[in-house]
Amino acid sequence: MLVLTRKLNESVVIADNIEVKVLEIKGDYVRLGIVAPKEVSIYRQELYEKIKEINLVSVKKKEEKIKNPLKSEKGGENRT
Amino acid sequence: MVTEKEKYQVLDLKPENIFTFSEGIPGFEQVKRFVILTDPEEAPFGRLSAVDFDLCFFIVNPFLLCPEYAPDIDDGEIEKIGSPKQDQLLILSIVTAGDDPRETTMNLVAPLIINVKDGIGKQLIINNFKEYSPKFKIWDREIKKTE
Secondary structure, X not given: OOOOOOOOOOEEEEXXXXXXXXXXXXXXXXXXXXXXXXXXXXXXXXXXXXHHHHHHHHOEOOOOOOOOHHHHHOOOOOOO | OOOHHHHOOOXXXXXXXXXXXXXXXXXXXXXXXXXXXXXXXXXXXXEEEEOOOXXXXXXXXXXXXXXXXXXXXXXXXXXXXXXXOHHHEEEEEEEEXXXXXXXXXXOOOOOEEEEOOOOEEEEXXXXXXXXXXXXXXXXXXXXXXXX
């Protein structure tokens, strides 16, 4: 990890087209402004990890099935 | 042997039926091509099925089981999928299904947004992510009604 120290209103530039600027420092919080091409996705790290974890748990093989609990309660189709 | 094509309502694997997710989805960044399949026996669920890998995700229309769902999505995100008009934009949730069907959840924090006209999609985290759960229990209300 590259570690840099920035003051309020200072920036880092990544590659030649991404800029991260310190906009506000307030107690425990740092407000960052990010300029990047629209093709570049930007996420809060912990949210990205959470979504990734849920996707990994949700993935199925194509032969797997899904059950509708209401259908079986109504005595609907019985599938073997 | 019944092929996937025969089991599901899909009319050939024509290029226009394929949705391109240029970044894949988190955890599956290499999976960039999907088709959407529906089987009436699995309603209300559909499948986001990978073209190049043996994997799929169950998906559902989030507004069906959570009518008050109001995802706040940046215009910039809509631009990333080619600025579809309202009637060309599909919002779907990935479903997490385990052993107990009553515990099935859907991800309201990170829906899929799909431009059906140009065949482009992505998964994004909505701006108002704090208002919703990534594991919204879809059957709770329906089950309460029957009890």
